[in-house]
Amino acid sequence: MSSSSKIRVIVVDDSALVRSLLAEIINRQPDMQCIGTANDPLVAREMIREMNPDVITLDVEMPRMDGIDFLGRLMRLRPMPVVMISTLTERGAEVTMRALELGAVDFVAKPRVGLASGLNELAAQIVDKIRVAAVAQVRRAPAASAGAIVHPHAGGAAAAAPVAASPLLGRLSTEKLVAIGASTGGTEAIREVLVHLPADAPAIVITQHMPPGFTTSFAARLNSLCQITVKEAVQGERILPGHAYIAPGGRQFALAKSGANYVAVVDDGPPVNRHKPSVEVLFKSVAAHVGRNAVGIMLTGMGADGAAAMREMKDAGSYNYVQDEASCIVFGMPREAIAHGAADEVLPLAQIAPALVARLRGAGDRVHHRI
Known part of the structure; x- marks a missing residue:
């Protein structure tokens, strides 16, 4: 060369x-x-x-x-x-x-x-x-005013205010679950999604490729910005609405079912697709245990981790959003998810949270109408 x-x-x-x-x-x-x-x-x-x-x-x-x-x-x-x-x-x-x-x-x-x-x-x-x-697609960072929540990869525009708290799903919020996977560029992409969700959002489970020692700070930062509660996942804990659970760095994170509840499985399993935590591990468990009550979101990242499992989620009945190329820092994992036929919608990052909320509100409306 x-x-x-x-x-x-x-x-x-x-x-x-x-x-x-x-x-x-x-x-x-x-x-x-x-x-x-x-x-x-x-x-x-x-x-x-x-x-x-x-x-x-x-x-x-x-x-x-x-x-x-x-x-x-x-x-x-x-x-x-x-x-x-x-x-x-x-x-x-x-x-x-x-x-x-x-x-x-x-x-x-x-x-x-x-x-x-x-x-x-x-x-x-x-x-x-x-x-x-x-x-990577690198964009000019905005000159942020003090205290403003600004997305550094969104062309300099300050992020919109989070969605106002309002009844979202009622009893359906205990059944629905959102699963998010991301890698390179994902810390800010995840923030961009979570800050726009209301306090009564369904439970959210997240795998972001990150080494040990960094996910604690990542979760604390998100928790300070979001209406929902954001924390690292802990082995055996119940997965609750209004909470987002982040895979601890250097551990595998999956879901299991205990009666009517979802619970966290956090263990020292081997790397999958060279990653620990791996999106594949989380998404496979969501496909197996949540099925049609799941919503999947694949965000920016290098490689193919989670693409095959996201297709399993879709085959099990989930509805999946994938970030589009123009708004990704690295269009690797989203591209592979699309290639696997796992995407129901491919959207710019800024449109994913509004689309998710609209879809969940629609589901809540249908349940309310049936009642």
């Missing part, structure tokens, strides 16, 4: 060791090249201007300018694919969620000890995420 066709990467990190290791990992790949390294964002800014990279990797915590401040400015002024190099700490997880909100494509969590061996063990993940970032 010629150097001109390689993915050109700039590494931004205040650690000389990390810069050296990441450059070495990148340069070992036949399809990418580290064209420069910078020890702080001010140096990086000049390098980006001069060298016009395809992707940058960006450390969260750096001197002179915080990585998050730099990312915010970069995504407003010169949007480009960014992979964050995060830390496996509670603070690191919170900052990483903010980075994804600002428009970073993805992140890698570097270990706190054994940095050299740890990063080399993560080499395959790092270069996979750089490849995904290189083809």
Whole structure:
């Protein structure tokens, strides 16, 4: 592969060791090249201007300018694919969620000890995420006013206010269930769906590809923004209306039936489609136990995880929404779901929550009419 066709990467990190290791990992790949390294964002800014990279990797915590401040400015002024190099700490997880909100494509969590061996063990993940970032659809981040809920991938428009609380399903809310799957770009796509749902929405189960240590912050952030309650799923707990349950990072999450109730199954099962948690695992259980009372939603992400199981859901009677290509950061999982014939509707991200609410209200109206 010629150097001109390689993915050109700039590494931004205040650690000389990390810069050296990441450059070495990148340069070992036949399809990418580290064209420069910078020890702080001010140096990086000049390098980006001069060298016009395809992707940058960006450390969260750096001197002179915080990585998050730099990312915010970069995504407003010169949007480009960014992979964050995060830390496996509670603070690191919170900052990483903010980075994804600002428009970073993805992140890698570097270990706190054994940095050299740890990063080399993560080499395959790092270069996979750089490849995904290189083809991701990155859009200019808006200049958000303080406290505003803004979707960084929606062309700069502030998100609409959440749907006003109103009776949605009545007794049907205990039977209906919404299952969501997502990967790259999914943290913000999931937020965009959930903030528009009323407090009495049916139970929602979610698998977002994410490593251990980050889903707690992800759930807490969503819970602070949504009318519904958002939490990590816990083994054996009852799945309740008005709640969204997120698969814990590094665990598999599925549903089971206990009498008339749905319950969470959270275990240390093997990876499926290379993922743990896997959308396939969750969607298969929804097909088996929820059937025609389910609504499926497939959002942005790389690969094919969950596509076959979403078709199983459809065959079992569910109604499925799939995010369209134009609004996806990465149109991988949605494309595969469509190819499997799993989609009932393919919609822009901003239209999925309104369509879901309208469909559920229609179901509630029909039940009320029968009564």
